[in-house]
Amino acid sequence: NAGVTQTPKFQVLKTGQSMTLQCAQDMNHNSMYWYRQDPGMGLRLIYYSASEGTTDKGEVPNGYNVSRLNKREFSLRLESAAPSQTSVYFCASSEVRASRSYNEQFFGPGTRLTVL
Amino acid sequence: GNSVTQMEGPVTLSEEAFLTINCTYTATGYPSLFWYVQYPGEGLQLLLKATKADDKGSNKGFEATYRKETTSFHLEKGSVQVSDSAVYFCALSYRNKLVFGAGTILRVKS
Numbered sequence: 001n002a003g004v005t006q007t008p009k010f011q012v013l014k015t016g017q018s019m020t021l022q023c024a025q026d027m028n029h030n031s032m033y034w035y036r037q038d039p040g041m042g043l044r045l046i047y048y049s050a051s052e053g054t055t056d057k058g059e060v061p062n063g064y065n066v067s068r069l070n071k072r073e074f075s076l077r078l079e080s081a082a083p084s085q086t087s088v089y090f091c092a093s094s095e096v097r098a099s100r101s102y103n104e105q106f107f108g109p110g111t112r113l114t115v116l
Numbered sequence: 117g118n119s120v121t122q123m124e125g126p127v128t129l130s131e132e133a134f135l136t137i138n139c140t141y142t143a144t145g146y147p148s149l150f151w152y153v154q155y156p157g158e159g160l161q162l163l164l165k166a167t168k169a170d171d172k173g174s175n176k177g178f179e180a181t182y183r184k185e186t187t188s189f190h191l192e193k194g195s196v197q198v199s200d201s202a203v204y205f206c207a208l209s210y211r212n213k214l215v216f217g218a219g220t221i222l223r224v225k226s
Contacts, residue, residue, distance in 0.1 A: 045214070
């Protein structure tokens, strides 16, 4: 049981290049999330997917696109990378149930992205 | 809107010292509150949670009490260890999404 996995772990891009960050979970969770972590700002939600086939914008969606490929996989794409997108990116998943008062999120190990 | 404010770090303590990391929140309604911990080079892990007012969350010697009257959820530990060195995030849950504080770096010296 690997939990949440992310690839790659590190990436260096030049301004204007594109790339896709991959995320997969093996816990059969319905909801998945992409965050970015910047110094002094905590984690900020980029996009999330409440269930397979749906995606919604979070707090900082500009410059990103996402795809919920199936229940397991949720990818994040940078179409034209900018230096402001230098950050650590975390994927998370959760089994969201209306009957629960909280739904724990499980995080992957992160992707450290540098845009030059 | 919903927001979380944590004390700035880094917090540097000697082993066996008492730890407090302050956290206050602003929220619509009555959110669930969480502390997550991030060890060096890793993702975040849930440390403890509280889902309603006056609940106390606890785990691994850490505790936090959900105080609605002061909108606070301060993290405490009676005796820290070097292995507790990490970044600690306070968070609230709103519509199944998490809102995080900025994080507090804790360094424990032997």
